[in-house]
Amino acid sequence: MTDTDQHSFTLVITGAPYSSQAPQTALSFARAAVAARHRIDRVFLYGDGVHLASALVTPPSDETHWPNAWARFLTDHKVAGIACIASALRRGLVDEGEQKRYELTASNLLSPFSIAGLGEWVEGTVKSTRTLYFHGG
Amino acid sequence: MGMLIVIDQPAYGTWAGREALDMAFSLAAFDQPVSLLFTGAGVSWLRKDQDPAGIDQKSVAKNLAAAPVFGIEAVMADRASCQRLGLDAGDMAAGVTLVDADAQLLSQFDQTAFSA
Numbered sequence: 001m002t003d004t005d006q007h008s009f010t011l012v013i014t015g016a017p018y019s020s021q022a023p024q025t026a027l028s029f030a031r032a033a034v035a036a037r038h039r040i041d042r043v044f045l046y047g048d049g050v051h052l053a054s055a056l057v058t059p060p061s062d063e064t065h066w067p068n069a070w071a072r073f074l075t076d077h078k079v080a081g082i083a084c085i086a087s088a089l090r091r092g093l094v095d096e097g098e099q100k101r102y103e104l105t106a107s108n109l110l111s112p113f114s115i116a117g118l119g120e121w122v123e124g125t126v127k128s129t130r131t132l133y134f135h136g137g
Numbered sequence: 138m139g140m141l142i143v144i145d146q147p148a149y150g151t152w153a154g155r156e157a158l159d160m161a162f163s164l165a166a167f168d169q170p171v172s173l174l175f176t177g178a179g180v181s182w183l184r185k186d187q188d189p190a191g192i193d194q195k196s197v198a199k200n201l202a203a204a205p206v207f208g209i210e211a212v213m214a215d216r217a218s219c220q221r222l223g224l225d226a227g228d229m230a231a232g233v234t235l236v237d238a239d240a241q242l243l244s245q246f247d248q249t250a251f252s253a
Contacts, residue, residue, distance in 0.1 A: 014153075014253055047156050087156065118163035125140065125248060126169065135253030137153075 008039040010124030013049035015136025017066040018059065022134040023052045027070055029132065034077055041128045043074065044121045045083040045113070048136055050093050053083045053113035067110050074112050081113040082120045139170025139210065141246040143238075144179040146253070148197045149189055154179060157252030158200055165207040172246070173204065176215035176238045179252070180222055183214055185230045198230055205232065213238075 011030060015022025030040050045052055057067045074081045083093060092108075095115050099107040109115060125131045142161040146153040164171040175182050187196045204212055214229065215238035226235065236242055243249055 012250075014156075046160075047153060086159065090152075118160060119167060121160065122164055122167045122169060125164075131248060131250075133250055133253075135251065137253045 006038060007033070007130050008041045008128045009033055010041050010121070010128040010131040011043045012121065012124075012131065012133045013043065013045050013052060014047040015134060016048040016051040017057065019048070020136030022049065022136050023066045023070060024064070026132075026134040027066070027073060029134075030073060030077075030079075040077065040079045042080040042082060042120065042124050043070075044124060045081070045087070046121065047084075047087050048091070049134075050083040050088045050091055053081065053088070053110050054093055055108045055110040057110075071110055071112060080120075082116050083109070083113055084121070085115050085117055088115050138245050138247065139172065140164055140248045140250060141172050141174055141243065143174045143176060143249060143251045144182060145175075145177040145251060147178040148182045148184075148187070149192060149194055153252045154182060155197065155200065157250070158197075160250065161209055162203070162207045165209050168208075170210055172211040172213065173209055174213045174215065174236070174238060174242075175233075176218045178222075180214050180218045180224055183219075183229045183233050184224060185228060201230070213242075 011026050013022050013026050017023045052067055052070055059065055094104055094107050095109040096107045142157055144154045144157050161171050161173055182197055187198045189196055211234060212232055213234045213236045216235045
């Protein structure tokens with residue numbers, strides 16, 4: 001990749017924060033890509049990666065708050081952060097719409113993340129020039 | 138030639154393979170060309186007559202049997218992995234092609250995604 005190549009990236013994160021390094025490696029990549037004038041089209045959370053979008057994550061105060069760090073990046077750079085709905089519901093991550101639909105006692109989706117289907121990932125793989133995967137294992 | 142989804146995780150004990158299969162079905166549902174490659178511990182998906190009721194699981198073979206219906210272009214198994222796990226053609230569900238999962242195979246696809 002030379003300096004003149006402009007890329008647009010879809011990032012897929014499948015590893016959870018605090019049990020894998022996937023979200024922080026992905027964030028380091030995203031910051032470097034933006035600094036090099038590439039574009040991040042969207043970030044898609046899949047499998048255990050959806051835990052990154054939980055508003056209830058509360059690490060000790062001397063540790064990096066990865067959901068908040070990612071939320072800040074998404075807001076600052078106007079990047080869509082999407083959690084797969086099937087992965088999210090299985091793992092206890094719901095927005096207000098799903099809370100109502102399933103009559104749950106609470107919702108816990110961190111802004112500006114949203115919940116949507118795998119079609120968002122498919123669209124990313126088609127539209128972006130590169131799709132990168134950040135796995136937990 | 139579209140995307141190759143590589144399932145290298147065992148059929149039971151982890152959800153990663155199932156979620157990778159969902160990705161393949163989703164691509165096919167949106168008319169994107171997609172093929173499946175089972176390799177490593179992932180070839181355990183292909184054993185026929187699976188009965189995981191004893192571990193309160195549904196058979197992944199049933200999910201996989203829907204691949205042609207969804208329009209998955211090919212279901213492939215890595216030959217060396219099958220040999221290592223004692224799986225010969227007679228043990229395998231129908232419709233699986235034995236291949237050598239090498240650089241030449243991967244180069245036939247535009248994108249590759251792994252289960253993990």
